[in-house]
Amino acid sequence: MIMGEIREETEKTAYDPKIAAFLCNWCSYAGADLAGVGRIQYPPTIRTIRVPCSGRINPLYILKAMANGADGVLVSGCHPGDCHYISGNYVARRKFALIKSLLTHVGLEEDRVSFSWVSAAEGGRFAEVVKGVTERVSALGPNKGIFKVDDGGAADE
Numbered sequence: 001m002i003m004g005e006i007r008e009e010t011e012k013t014a015y016d017p018k019i020a021a022f023l024c025n026w027c028s029y030a031g032a033d034l035a036g037v038g039r040i041q042y043p044p045t046i047r048t049i050r051v052p053c054s055g056r057i058n059p060l061y062i063l064k065a066m067a068n069g070a071d072g073v074l075v076s077g078c079h080p081g082d083c084h085y086i087s088g089n090y091v092a093r094r095k096f097a098l099i100k101s102l103l104t105h106v107g108l109e110e111d112r113v114s115f116s117w118v119s120a121a122e123g124g125r126f127a128e129v130v131k132g133v134t135e136r137v138s139a140l141g142p143n144k145g146i147f148k149v150d151d152g153g154a155a156d157e
């Protein structure tokens with residue numbers, strides 16, 4: 001009985017969510033780099049995927065990340081007006097609003113997906129964003145709402 005409770009508590013505290021972080025090359029990725037160079041601490045929960053622009057993120061990438069084991073997804077791009085491709089981050093914001101409602105529709109908690117603006121000069125802000133995302137996803141627990149269906153690779157073609 002007591003050992004079971006201890007095990008349960010240990011498992012609870014040992015849960016570190018896996019978060020796929022799609023970062024724009026020009027701003028947020030550089031912000032993450034700056035956080036690293038500045039040795040600013042943040043939870044080691046993100047797996048970084050560098051993209052040319054947040055506007056290039058296909059909503060399917062988010063669903064595929066969740067289907068392949070991510071507990072949460074972070075999409076981060078340049079601040080409004082700073083996108084290197086003029087309006088990519090506005091496009092991303094629109095797609096993001098749609099993906100949130102789609103997630104709710106398929107039974108996933110919308111807090112599993114976050115969107116942020118982080119510039120190349122904001123290492124501290126990047127760390128705060130990761131902390132916030134980690135807290136929200138940790139509170140939800142492991143992603144059990146969407147899982148990979150083995151289709152023999154047909155979906156990748």
Ligand code: FES
Pocket residue numbers: 024025026027052053054055077078082083084085088089
């Ligand atoms: Fe960074 Fe478009 S180049 S969001």
